[in-house]
Amino acid sequence: DGGITQSPKYLFRKEGQNVTLSCEQNLNHDAMYWYRQDPGQGLRLIYYSQIVNDFQKGDIAEGYSVSREKKESFPLTVTSAQKNPTAFYLCASSIRPTNNYGYTFGSGTRLTVV
């Protein structure tokens, strides 16, 4: 079955550590996105990529980095510069034009700073 897979489901980070969240899709979607959701809050866009080897900052990119070396993969690194990383991270993908089809989401990674 086609889908979008995020791993790990739960991740614990120590202060000062960089961690990488995985996002893989086999839907042949061109566009991929990373969102952050805090408790009781809406989704905030971190980074997005329309095609391989290209990506743009979203609304809250500081302290995060991404790469898009393959169409199927869009990993997110949470760096030590991100001062409040505890949140629910959601990866999404879409076929273009996105406006007609919406997003498919992965099941998310819950990151906690310990």
Add this chain to the structure above:
Amino acid sequence: RKEVEQDPGPFNVPEGATVAFNCTYSNSASQSFFWYRQDCRKEPKLLMSVYSSGNEDGRFTAQLNRASQYISLLIRDSKLSDSATYLCVVPFSGGYNKLIFGAGTRLAVHP
């Protein structure tokens, strides 16, 4: 004006009730809209797409009012399993194949 705004709720309704949520958007050029459902601690899932004046799928009806720039979601005969947060989603006004999510309206259906 925010790109998309929703009443956060919560809406507490008994089983069998009819409930409606509204969502306003600022980009008058938007052509398509979406309603997503998000269960607690889960990912959002696409509930309905709205391209013209509206869409109906069983107990769920989405309506679009372009003149007033709002979208509504109507749920008839509410079930306990409808309890979730409903997200209104509109295209980003700057293009780039990007969607803007509302903060969501929480629905709690009780026996």
